[in-house]
Structure formats: structure tokens, C-alpha cells
Amino acid sequence: MKRLLATASIPPVYGQVSVHAPGTVDLPEWVTGEESALASEHAVVIATQMDTDGDVALSVLEGDGPEAGELVSDADLSFPEASLEFGSIVANALHRVRLATAGYTRVRVYADPPGLARSVVVVLDPGAAS
Secondary structure (H helix, E strand, C coil), X not given: CCEEEEEEEECCHHHEEEEECCCCCCCCCCCCCCCCEEECCCEEEEEECCHHHCXXXXXXXXXXCCCCCEEEEEEEEEECCXXXXXXXXXXXXXXXXXXXXXEEEEEEEEEEXXXXXXXXXXXXXXXXXX
């Protein structure tokens, strides 16, 4: 069973959005520019359409099961404050989701279409959110 935790329309400045621990400074750097997503210990950045093409729909869910789009990242991220932020740091368009506990949480990211996403779905394991 899935539960919607948050959804927002995000301006994808520089063609990317992120899911990260609040206050993180270790956003992954694009290597080739061809990646659909990159992860670090505290963040995942997702390649999207350019901001001139409109906002990106980003949803955060808790639960199991496949999502629309293609799986572009499956990583355990560290959230020291028992919350995560998603959106665009550059555009200062950030939204917060409370987690049940601080620590590592599995984060799966689905993009549609991969590399130029108009829609991004972030899925947390069951019990991750408070």
C-alpha cells in the first residue's frame, strides 16, 4: 500500500531537482551530463526537462510497488535530522517531509522520461515517514 506524503510543482533550474537532507552541501556533481540521476550520502539529483519547458511534478510516497516512469536511482541516504527536503535549491523552492527517525532511509526515484523528466516520484520504504 502506498501513501502520498507530499507533492509539488518544482521549477527545474539548470534542468535538475533534488531530494536531500536539509542543509546538505554534498550534492552530487554531474560527470558526463548524460546521467538520469546521481546520489551521494545525503542527496539524489535528478535530471529533468529545462526550466524553460515548465515545472516538474515531484511526489514523495511511502510504500511498495512500481511507479510510473523508470527507476533511475535506488540508494540509502542519510537524514541526520529525521526529515528530507525536495525541490530546487537554486530556485529556493524546497518542501520538507518528516521521517519517523533520523538515519539511513532507502530512497527510490522514478523519472518520466529518464534524463528529461517532467514527472518525478520518490518512494520511501514503508514506515520511513512519521
